Amino acid sequence: MVSANTDLTYNSKIEGDVIVSRADAVINWIRSSSMWPMPMGLACCAIELMAVAASRFDIARFGAEVMRFSPKQSDVMIVSGTVTYKMSSAVRRIYDQMAEPKWVIAMGACASTGGMYRSYAVLQGVDRILPVDVYVSGCPPRPEALLDALVKLQEKVKREPSASKLLSA
Amino acid sequence: MSAALDAVRALKARWPGATDRATLDHPAVNVPASDLLAVLRSLKEEHGFDVLEDVSGVDWGVGSSPRFTVVYHVLSTTGHDYVRVAADCADAGAPEVPSAAALWPGADWHEREAYDMYGIRFTGHPDLRRILMWDGYPHFPLRKDFPLSGVPTELPDAEVVAETKTGAIAAPMAGGPFVASPGGINMTEAEPRAKDESWTERHPKPGT
Ligand code: SF4
Numbered sequence: 001m002v003s004a005n006t007d008l009t010y011n012s013k014i015e016g017d018v019i020v021s022r023a024d025a026v027i028n029w030i031r032s033s034s035m036w037p038m039p040m041g042l043a044c045c046a047i048e049l050m051a052v053a054a055s056r057f058d059i060a061r062f063g064a065e066v067m068r069f070s071p072k073q074s075d076v077m078i079v080s081g082t083v084t085y086k087m088s089s090a091v092r093r094i095y096d097q098m099a100e101p102k103w104v105i106a107m108g109a110c111a112s113t114g115g116m117y118r119s120y121a122v123l124q125g126v127d128r129i130l131p132v133d134v135y136v137s138g139c140p141p142r143p144e145a146l147l148d149a150l151v152k153l154q155e156k157v158k159r160e161p162s163a164s165k166l167l168s169a
Numbered sequence: 170m171s172a173a174l175d176a177v178r179a180l181k182a183r184w185p186g187a188t189d190r191a192t193l194d195h196p197a198v199n200v201p202a203s204d205l206l207a208v209l210r211s212l213k214e215e216h217g218f219d220v221l222e223d224v225s226g227v228d229w230g231v232g233s234s235p236r237f238t239v240v241y242h243v244l245s246t247t248g249h250d251y252v253r254v255a256a257d258c259a260d261a262g263a264p265e266v267p268s269a270a271a272l273w274p275g276a277d278w279h280e281r282e283a284y285d286m287y288g289i290r291f292t293g294h295p296d297l298r299r300i301l302m303w304d305g306y307p308h309f310p311l312r313k314d315f316p317l318s319g320v321p322t323e324l325p326d327a328e329v330v331a332e333t334k335t336g337a338i339a340a341p342m343a344g345g346p347f348v349a350s351p352g353g354i355n356m357t358e359a360e361p362r363a364k365d366e367s368w369t370e371r372h373p374k375p376g377t
Pocket of ligand 1: 043044045080081082107109110115138139140141
């Protein structure tokens with residue numbers, strides 16, 4: 001992860017083998033540093049998603065290079081493309097199969113709002129069936145924009161009250 | 170003389186119901202739906218039109234007679250020419266033509282698409298289901314009386330509907346349809362835009 005490493009500080013010379021931190025900081029650090037995407041590639045935006053994973057943009061720098069085509073192994077669904085009504089129930093079912101905690105990035109105009117497809121066949125925004133955490137504008141968004149969305153999502157995850165959620169669950 | 174013109178002339182001589190069809194490119198012929206299969210078979214087996222390129226439907230509009238027409242494009246890979254064959258559906262309420270799937274297996278999905286979009290039934294088709302919209306979709310979206318934005322419809326998966334409480338909606342058209350206007354070299358002017366931009370989903374259309 002490329003970020004200032006201030007959320008956990010550990011000076012082994014002073015503190016020996018003991019680390020003192022908050023449970024939230026540790027849990028969120030672990031979660032945000034290895035967000036495995038579920039690549040929900042449905043249209044042209046998926047090509048940019050592939051570019052994000054390839055060497056030039058290299059999403060591995062942010063700990064999210066492990067694209068899992070099994071929802072059971074993934075943390076963040078990247079909806080990249082046009083969601084038709086016919087596909088929408090499949091998208092929702094795949095989301096339901098992802099294990100908690102899970103997040104959703106709506107990549108591109110189509111996934112965010114239906115985009116240019118003001119049509120009888122296209123879901124007018126994937127937020128009608130899924131709780132979306134980050135929307136990315138663009139048709140398609142630049143790969144950098146998706147990386148930015150991932151970093152924003154990581155920042156959001158780092159603010160979550162994970163420990164209390166786990167205890168209350 | 171091209172193979173296609175010869176074929177069309179032969180068809181007209183053999184089937185008196187076949188007439189010339191106005192065309193700007195390939196030779197074209199109108200045939201009655203009752204002769205359609207025999208004409209297509211003759212094109213394939215006697216005139217060498219071995220490839221069925223396309224099956225499509227036409228909706229001439231509510232109240233037109235005939236309302237629906239089915240159009241076939243066949244290609245001869247030896248004569249390097251196309252023929253267009255069109256057949257009107259007699260009944261606007263239940264449009265129907267015979268299926269060409271037994272002649273060209275490739276007709277199968279083309280006919281399913283024409284059925285899905287226009288509701289034209291292809292009699293004798295081995296498996297006439299919708300192909301683009303989901304099974305059970307109650308409308309035929311390319312018919313002229315179907316609005317571009319769609320109509321509110323129940324989604325197919327009852328569990329997902331119960332979970333998300335959502336369905337297909339009439340898409341917000343926001344002043345659309347969006348059209349491109351010739352703007353010379355000014356690309357901003359030439360971009361597709363709504364005809365009427367005074368209203369959106371949030372600001373209702375003035376005067377409605
Ligand atoms: S937003 Fe644009 S690039 Fe992305 S899926 Fe839609 S049409 Fe394609």
